[in-house]
Amino acid sequence: MGEAGVAVVSRRGAERLRRGHVWVYRSDIAALPADAIVEAGAEADAPRLLTVNDTRGVALGTALYSPYSEIALRLISTEVLESEAAWLGLLASRLKAAIEQRQPIFTGTDTDASRLVFSEADGLPGLIVDKYGRLVVVQLLSKALDSVAVRIVVTETLRAALGPEVSVIVERPDPRIRELEKLSADAGSAPLWSAEEEPLLKTVFRLNGLAFHYDAAAGQKTGAFLDQRENYSAAARYAHGEALDVCTYQGGFALHLAQTCSRVTGVDVSHASLEVAESNLGLNPHLKAQVDWMEANAFDLLKDWSEAGTKFDTIVLDPPAFAKSKRAVEGALRGYKEMNLRAMKMLRPGGVLVTNSCSHHVSGAEFQAVVAAAAGDVGRRVRLLERRGAAADHPVVLTIPETEYLKCLVLKVE
Structure with a gap:
């Protein structure tokens, strides 16, 4: 160069x-x-x-x-x-390696959705690739990746590596990143590749044996929260009785809780998300629990119900990232403490609290400390059952702390 x-x-x-x-x-x-x-x-x-x-x-x-x-x-x-060609060759080899490393995770499972490439964690900064059934979604999060050559290499490598497992490859730009990085205006306007003349951008995928709708043109992130896959299963193992899923989004935790609970209430501020959650419930008629959805602000609802004496046996807290920057950490910690304090007040003795943080600026130690402080304030004895992170297809690189962003604590509140 x-x-x-x-x-x-x-x-x-x-x-x-x-x-x-x-x-x-x-x-x-x-x-x-x-x-x-x-x-x-x-x-x-x-x-x-x-x-x-x-x-x-x-x-x-x-x-x-x-x-x-x-x-x-x-x-x-x-x-x-020495050249862009050398970089494109490296891109192809690392993309192929990332897919191969994940194959053992899902072989023989009842899941057909996964993260195939996790940016820096796979040596491909700015590249995200998620698979939902046979629909593959690509995100390019850096101006340096915004080129025809990169899109061709990514598309051809995915087709070769996945074979019949993929029928459509679509680019889905992140609106905020597109503006910050000044990415191409036409990015995502048409599929990168399709086996069909009229590509379907909607599908149904399976996660831990449950079915979920997917729409490549809607929802947060690339459309779903695949990083919580293993935590969904863990929550279901401990959950019992009447359950509350706060910030349910499209019902990920709620539907898993419905496998082991008698009644589940999923709460979210987004009406559109709850409509998808209801559709997802319809895909899983075998679930025996009564499942209800409620459109509400999480903080307001928890405050009102905790003061009214409303009780549950299991509560899941899965809010969006409270700290988008280091400057926001102090406010984020106050928010986490408030939510967890209210939830602990609402749990019956022996209840289960599954509490999450996806703010990478808030460390695992900080998050656990603020949950412990909430327990002290409400006078509840809280035992740690499991300390968890993102699913295995979201690997952590020890020298890149940002790859370890998701914290999940499974707690017994006595």
């Missing part, structure tokens, strides 16, 4: 890379090549790959470059790649 393609990073940035992280923030860049500097609002064809050097001129590897993101560099190799 030559000297023109070199980014120089500060000592702090270089040390982060040497410790095994792959991000370099814009504030840690000491110098960029001239063609990589993009004025605000200007349209420019900035380079997608840059060699990364420290201030002494020692090469640290090759990174994907974003002219707009605060995470300006994402390391893809500790070696200097």
Whole structure:
């Protein structure tokens, strides 16, 4: 790529890379090549790959470059790649390896939905690939990935690796990331590939033996929360009696609880999500529990019901991320404490609380401490039954803390 393609990073940035992280923030860049500097609002064809050097001129590897993101560099190799072709070859091999590593997880199971690629955790920063039945959803979350060549390699590799297991490959941009990274306006406007002339973007997938609707044009994330798959099963093992699922979204926890509980109430602020949850309930007529849905704000409902003396035997708390930045952590911890305190008040003795946090800025220790503080405030003895994280198809890389974002505590409240 030559000297023109070199980014120089500060000592702090270089040390982060040497410790095994792959991000370099814009504030840690000491110098960029001239063609990589993009004025605000200007349209420019900035380079997608840059060699990364420290201030002494020692090469640290090759990174994907974003002219707009605060995470300006994402390391893809500790070696200097000489061409974009070398990067595309690396992309294909890592994508294939990611899929192969997940095959043993799902062989012989009653699940046909999984995360195939988990960004930095699979050595492919900014790339997410999820599979729902035979429908595969791709997200490109970095400007450096926003190219025809990348889309071709991803599509061809997925087709070769999955074979008859895939009938449609669709790109689903994240609206917030599309704006921040200034991604192509037409991204996601048509399937990347389809075996059919009229591709179906809706399907039904199976998770732990339960059936769920999927619509590639609706819902959060890529459409569902596959990271909770194993926690759904764990919650069902401990759940009993009357259950409450707070922030149920499309009924993931609620339908699993309905396998072992007598009655389940799923609560969400989104009417559209609850409509999908009701449709999902209809796909599983074998569930014996009475299942009801309620549209409500979680904080208001928990406050009203805890003060009214409403009781349950099992409660699941699965709120959206409260801390989108480090500055938001203090407020997030207050929110988590409030929710857990109210839930503990509402549990009968011997009740089960399954409480979750998907805020990667809130550590596991911080989350557990705030739940313990809530227990102290309400005077309940709380035993830890299980400490859990994301499902196995969302691997954790120890040197990249952001890959360990989901915390799940299964508790017995005495």
